[in-house]
Amino acid sequence: MRDFINKFGPEWVLRISLAATYLYSGLDLLRHPKSWYWAVRSLPNFIQEVINSFGIDLFLQTQGIVELTFAAILILWFLPKILTLAVVALTAIEMAVILLLVGLDGVTFRDIGVLGAALSLYIIINKK
Numbered sequence: 582m583r584d585f586i587n588k589f590g591p592e593w594v595l596r597i598s599l600a601a602t603y604l605y606s607g608l609d610l611l612r613h614p615k616s617w618y619w620a621v622r623s624l625p626n627f628i629q630e631v632i633n634s635f636g637i638d639l640f641l642q643t644q645g646i647v648e649l650t651f652a653a654i655l656i657l658w659f660l661p662k663i664l665t666l667a668v669v670a671l672t673a674i675e676m677a678v679i680l681l682l683v684g685l686d687g688v689t690f691r692d693i694g695v696l697g698a699a700l701s702l703y704i705i706i707n708k709k
Contacts, residue, residue, distance in 0.1 A: 603652035610645030
């Protein structure tokens with residue numbers, strides 16, 4: 582197992598892990614937006630009002646498309662490095678904002694892990 586993981590290196594372990602996270606949530610957001618209402622309800626009122634002006638289903642399905650796009654960018658090695666840097670920077674910002682605005686809840690552990698993975702990947706790619 583160690584040899585298998587070493588062939589990929591830390592960058593690809595992080596890229597694949599983050600892409601899998603976005604692939605899973607992106608597909609689920611598109612197929613079952615109502616299952617994600619909980620994530621929007623915990624946001625501050627001023628953000629909820631903006632989301633409600635679009636419609637919560639449309640907002641969540643658009644988020645799903647964005648997340649699938651992020652997954653593709655993370656996996657497609659031949660794309661410009663700047664796109665991957667943008668995705669991991671946006672991921673880190675999104676997770677930090679969620680942690681600041683929503684606070685501690687049942688999925689905070691996941692948000693902290695994704696934030697750390699995104700920051701680590703940003704550092705690794707930016708050093709190249």
